[in-house]
Amino acid sequence: MKEKKAWHVSGYMALLVSIIAMVGGVILIANEASGSEQSPIWIGIGIFLILLAIICLTSLMIVQPNEAKVVTFFGTYMGTVVESGLWMVAPLTNKRNVSLKVRNFNSQTLKVNDAEGNPVEIGAVVVFKVQDTASATFDVDNYERFVEIQSETAVRHIAAQYPYDTFGTDDILSLRGNADEVAAELLKELQTRLVVAGVQVLETRLTHLAYAPEIASAMLQRQQAMAIVSARQKIVEGAVGMVDMALKQLEENGIELDTERRAAMVNNLMVAIVSDRSATPVINTGSLYS
Numbered sequence: 092m093k094e095k096k097a098w099h100v101s102g103y104m105a106l107l108v109s110i111i112a113m114v115g116g117v118i119l120i121a122n123e124a125s126g127s128e129q130s131p132i133w134i135g136i137g138i139f140l141i142l143l144a145i146i147c148l149t150s151l152m153i154v155q156p157n158e159a160k161v162v163t164f165f166g167t168y169m170g171t172v173v174e175s176g177l178w179m180v181a182p183l184t185n186k187r188n189v190s191l192k193v194r195n196f197n198s199q200t201l202k203v204n205d206a207e208g209n210p211v212e213i214g215a216v217v218v219f220k221v222q223d224t225a226s227a228t229f230d231v232d233n234y235e236r237f238v239e240i241q242s243e244t245a246v247r248h249i250a251a252q253y254p255y256d257t258f259g260t261d262d263i264l265s266l267r268g269n270a271d272e273v274a275a276e277l278l279k280e281l282q283t284r285l286v287v288a289g290v291q292v293l294e295t296r297l298t299h300l301a302y303a304p305e306i307a308s309a310m311l312q313r314q315q316a317m318a319i320v321s322a323r324q325k326i327v328e329g330a331v332g333m334v335d336m337a338l339k340q341l342e343e344n345g346i347e348l349d350t351e352r353r354a355a356m357v358n359n360l361m362v363a364i365v366s367d368r369s370a371t372p373v374i375n376t377g378s379l380y381s
Contacts, residue, residue, distance in 0.1 A: 094225040094289070097162045097170025102151045102177035109147040116140030150182040159224045161187040171224045189224045193293065198243050200299050203250045205266065213250045213266070214299035215277065217242045223289030231288045241284040249277045255302065270297055334360045 119137030123130055154160050154175045162169040164184045172178055173191070180186070196217045205211050219238060221227045227234040250266065253273060257265045264272055278295040285292060334357050341348065348356065 092168065092225045092229050094223045095168075095170045097160075097172050097180055099172050099174075099178040099180045102179040105147050105151055105179040106177070109144040109151075112140040112147070113144035116144065146182045147179075150179045150184070151177065152180060152186045153177055157190065157192045159189045159191055159221075161189055161224050161228045163187070168225060168229065173224075187228060189221055189227060191221055191224075193218060193220045196238055196242055197298065198239075198246055201243060201246055201250075202303060203247050205250060206252060206254045209255055210303035210305065211250065211255050211266070212299060212301045212303055213246060213297065215242070215246045215274075216296050216298050217281065217292060218294040219285070219290050219292050221289060222291040226287065226289030234288045234290060237288050238285060238290055242281060245277060245281045245284060249273060249280060252276075255300075266297070266300055270300075273297065330361055 116137040116139070119133050119140070123134050123137070152160055152172070154172055156175045158175070159171050159173045160178075161171050162180050162184050164181055169181060169184060171189075172180065196219065198215050198217070200212050200214045202210060202212055217238065221234065231237045253264055253266050253269075255265060256267045257263045266273055274295050274297060277297075278292055281295060282292045337360060338348075338353065338356070
């Protein structure tokens with residue numbers, strides 16, 4: 092079912108007609124009831140005016156800003172009024188409020204398994220609004236509850252498609268390292284799920300992401316080990332560059348070293364630079380070969 096515009100006109104004229112008809116009907120009935128001679132015709136006209144006023148009042152409705160009224164007539168969808176103000180529609184109709192405001196849904200912290208089977212905790216916020224009032228009203232039982240269930244289902248599905256972390260592998264997307272890409276994929280999937288309810292998803296963001304408590308300690312140790320290895324790799328790369336620069340400067344200054352002396356110098360420099368402790372100087376009173 093698709094949204095359509097309902098017939099409606101300004102309700103101020105209908106309100107005025109209802110007041111005049113109600114007052115006129117009451118006056119006619121009161122005058123005939125208090126008079127000595129009662130005329131059934133005037134009493135009937137008075138009753139008709141009162142009924143007309145009641146029917147006109149049933150056609151009036153007030154539409155607030157950022158709100159819509161879904162109009163049905165004995166089970167038939169007549170249309171939707173989205174303009175704010177006082178309006179007159181077909182009498183004896185049912186008017187149902189549908190909010191058009193932008194709203195947030197913050198999912199609960201869900202426990203799921205990522206692509207590598209590790210249990211993780213994940214949560215997301217979904218920003219949405221009603222785009223099609225007819226679909227939101229008639230195609231689902233409760234569109235707000237529908238958004239909540241489908242959002243949690245989409246979060247679980249997306250979390251299972253990516254690993255929590257790739258530990259330095261740049262060609263694979265991860266939940267921790269590619270939050271924007273994961274949020275965009277979540278928005279795309281969630282919009283596909285919610286189109287049946289006439290809901291437009293404006294934005295999705297991950298609000299919580301962590302390893303489950305049972306493996307959090309082990310994963311923290313793994314991350315620390317990866318960080319230490321990465322730091323050591325950088326230190327070694329820098330040390331090799333410094334040793335190479337030192338040997339080149341010695342050659343430029345005319346100091347020639349044989350193979351064994353070069354190896355000894357490289358060893359001493361690497362130990363002094365790479366070691367995480369202060370180097371202890373050793374004075375060699377002999378020579379390299381004795």
